[in-house]
Amino acid sequence: MNNTSLEKKSTKSTKSGKVMETSFMKCLFVEPALAYSFQIGIEQLKAVFGRNFESRFQSILRGTVPNAIAFGNYFVLKRSGGFSKIFLRKLLRQPGQFIRKSLIQIADYVISRIHSNCLKRLEIEGKTLVNETKTVSSINFNSDGTLMALVCNGTAKLSWMLSDNSSATCVATLEGHSGSVKSVAFHGTAPLLATGSSEGTLKLWTVLSNNTSAICVATLEGHSSLITSIAFHPTAPLLATGSWDKTAKLWRLSSDNSSATCVATLEGHSDWVNSVAFHPTAPLLATGSGDKTAKLWRLSSDNSSATCVATLEGHSGSLSSVAFHPTAPLLATGSWDNTAKLWRLSSDNSSATCVATLEGHSLNVNSVAFHPTAPLLATGSWDKTAKLWRLSSDNSSATCVATLKGHNGIVMSVAFHPTAPLLATGSTDDTAKLWR
Numbered sequence: 245m246n247n248t249s250l251e252k253k254s255t256k257s258t259k260s261g262k263v264m265e266t267s268f269m270k271c272l273f274v275e276p277a278l279a280y281s282f283q284i285g286i287e288q289l290k291a292v293f294g295r296n297f298e299s300r301f302q303s304i305l306r307g308t309v310p311n312a313i314a315f316g317n318y319f320v321l322k323r324s325g326g327f328s329k330i331f332l333r334k335l336l337r338q339p340g341q342f343i344r345k346s347l348i349q350i351a352d353y354v355i356s357r358i359h360s361n362c363l364k365r366l367e368i369e370g371k372t373l374v375n376e377t378k379t380v381s382s383i384n385f386n387s388d389g390t391l392m393a394l395v396c397n398g399t400a401k402l403s404w405m406l407s408d409n410s411s412a413t414c415v416a417t418l419e420g421h422s423g424s425v426k427s428v429a430f431h432g433t434a435p436l437l438a439t440g441s442s443e444g445t446l447k448l449w450t451v452l453s454n455n456t457s458a459i460c461v462a463t464l465e466g467h468s469s470l471i472t473s474i475a476f477h478p479t480a481p482l483l484a485t486g487s488w489d490k491t492a493k494l495w496r497l498s499s500d501n502s503s504a505t506c507v508a509t510l511e512g513h514s515d516w517v518n519s520v521a522f523h524p525t526a527p528l529l530a531t532g533s534g535d536k537t538a539k540l541w542r543l544s545s546d547n548s549s550a551t552c553v554a555t556l557e558g559h560s561g562s563l564s565s566v567a568f569h570p571t572a573p574l575l576a577t578g579s580w581d582n583t584a585k586l587w588r589l590s591s592d593n594s595s596a597t598c599v600a601t602l603e604g605h606s607l608n609v610n611s612v613a614f615h616p617t618a619p620l621l622a623t624g625s626w627d628k629t630a631k632l633w634r635l636s637s638d639n640s641s642a643t644c645v646a647t648l649k650g651h652n653g654i655v656m657s658v659a660f661h662p663t664a665p666l667l668a669t670g671s672t673d674d675t676a677k678l679w680r
Contacts, residue, residue, distance in 0.1 A: 380670030383659040386430040386437075391455055392668060393437060394676055398424030400439045404455055409664045409678070416457035418449060429474040436501050438483060440471025446485055446495070448504060462503040466493055473519045475529075482547050484529055486517035492531050492541075494550060508549045510541055519566045526593050530575055532563030538577050538587075540596065554595045556587055565612045572639050576621055578609035584623050584633075586642060600641045602633055611658045622667055624655035630669045630679075648679055 382395040392403045392412050399419070403412035418425075423443035430437055435451040437458055444467040449458035469488035476483055481497040483504055490513050495504040515534030522529055527543035529550055536559050541550035561580030568575055573589040575596055582605050587596035607626035614621055619635040621642055628651050633642035653672030660667055667679040 379653075379656060379672045380674065380676045381426065381656045381672075382428050383657045383668045383670045383676060384429050385659060385662055385668070386435075386451070387432055387662060389662045389664060389666075391430070391451070392676075393428045393430060394670060395425050395428050395439075396676075397674070398426075398442075400425045400428050400437075402437075402451075402455075402458060409661065409666050409680075411678070412676075415455070418447075418458055418460070420447060420460050420463075421445065423470075427471055427474045429476055431476045431501070432478050434501050436476075438474045438476070440474050440485060440487075442470045444469050444471060444487065444489070446471060446474070446483075446504075448501070450501070461501075464495060464504055464506070466506045466509075467491070469516075472516065475520045475522050477522050477547075478524050480547050482522075482543075484520040484522065486520040486531060488516040490514065490516055490533075492517050492520050492529070494529075494543075494547070496547065507547070510550055510552070512539060512552050512555075513537070515562070518562070518564055521566045521568055523568050523593070524570050528568075528593050530566045530568065532566040532577055534562040536560065536562060536579070538563055538566055538575070540575075540589075540593065542593070553593070556596055556598070558585060558598050558601075559583070561608070564608065564610050567612045567614055569614050569639070570616055574614075574639050576612045576614065578612040578623060580608040582607060582609060582625075584609050584612050584621070586621075586635075586639065588639070599639070602642055602644070604631055604644045604647075605629070610654065610656050613658045613660055615660050616662055620660075622658040622660065624658040624669055626654045628653060628655060628671070630655050630658050630667070632667075650677060651675065 380394055380396050384393045385391070386393075389409075390405055392405060394401050394403060399417055401414050402416040402418065404415045405412050418439060421439065421441040421443065423441040425439050425441050427440040428437065435453070437449040437451055439447050439449065444465070446464040446467075447460050448462040448464070450461050451458045467485065467487040467489050471485050471487050473486040474483065481499075483495040483497060484492055485495065486492045490511070492510040493506050494508040494510070496507045497504045510531070513531065513533040513535050517531050517533050519532040520529060529541040529543060530538055531541065532538045536557070538556040539552050540554040540556070542553045543550050556577070559577065559579040559581050561582075563577055563579050565578040566575060575587040575589060576584055577587065578584045582603070584602040585598050586600040586602070588599045589596045602623070605623065605625040605627050609623050609625050611624040612621060621633040621635065622630055623633065624630045628649070630648040631644050632646040632648070634645045635642050648667075648669065651669065651671040651673050653674075655669050655671050657670040658667060665680060668676055669679065670676045
């Protein structure tokens with residue numbers, strides 16, 4: 245084989261490996277329970293192997309590409325410096341049949357291989373490997389705070405809040421999606437709920453007057469991949485969605501809220517769109533992406549289109565969440581670089597300047613949310629905590645005033661109650677918690 249052929253083969257292998265690396269990291273972005281189980285399992289393996297953990301576990305996993313991804317990803321997650329990237333890319337530079345599998349299938353395969361290769365050794369030592377980690381990945385309150393919607397293990401659930409907000413009782417499970425539900429959002433005024441799923445469909449649900457259940461009134465198709473985020477416009481009959489297909493979409497609701505039509509597809513991000521948020525008063529939409537940027541989109545006067553007016557750069561990791569302040573000209577972003585940032589919008593909303601970087605979490609920030617009235621921002625993180633940050637009087641900085649510990653897994657979502665002094669958090673430990 246000549247040098248040209250070898251060069252082409254090497255390039256092809258490298259590209260294939262990069263595809264697998266990118267695909268699997270995307271999978272972990274939306275299925276963090278998988279990454280969390282890897283971390284717990286590998287910590288147990290380290291206890292078994294001791295100082296020889298790296299070399300011995302490498303030899304076990306080197307035989308299959310997915311296992312190599314899992315092992316390499318562990319080092320990426322643990323922030324072990326340049327070694328993690330070099331090791332990951334080295335093991336991924338080989339093509340394989342797994343490229344053609346869906347992201348979830350790849351993840352499932354990784355877990356099963358880790359189990360089959362290592363479980364016997366762990367059993368000998370009297371230890372067990374985590375088999376499954378369940379997740380509460382998204383939380384949203386309705387406008388009066390009587391209902392809370394959760395995405396729990398890929399299913400949307402409605403929970404009724406007790407009158408004293410001391411607890412919540414599940415009253416309905418919303419079934420109908422053929423794939424896992426990944427995002428949920430209530431309409432601001434109407435008894436309407438939207439859910440987005442892994443197969444790329446969006447469903448609209450009408451909440452019954454007694455708040456005991458919801459009926460699916462429409463299934464909306466248009467995205468070609470998983471829907472990561474949903475937001476209703478605060479006043480207009482408009483809905484926004486973000487997706488792994490690297491786009492956001494605008495959907496116009498019918499007059500009776502029984503259906504919606506896609507009126508615009510917003511293209512511009514070079515990676516998946518993970519979060520969308522409407523400005524509370526201005527004709528503005530924010531999107532956060534895996535390309536490490538947020539974008540500001542100005543809506544047209546008839547809400548039939550949107551134009552990108554600004555790209556916000558500054559994070560060194562994928563953006564996981566975006567949120568507008570309810571009254572101040574401020575945008576918050578959360579990122580996989582372990583930080584949240586505050587951005588001050590210009591007077592004409594055509595740009596934004598970063599005024600503060602909030603450091604304190606030791607791992608990825610998954611979710612950000614402003615309090616509806618108090619000068620507070622909440623953040624949720626892979627470090628199993630949520631934090632409360634008090635904004636300065638001029639909104640140019642924020643100070644951490646509380647670290648909420650109690651979850652045994654990644655904090656995936658944070659949401660403030662609209663009227664009560666209450667914060668809800670959802671986690672990969674299969675629980676949602678209410679904090680007063």
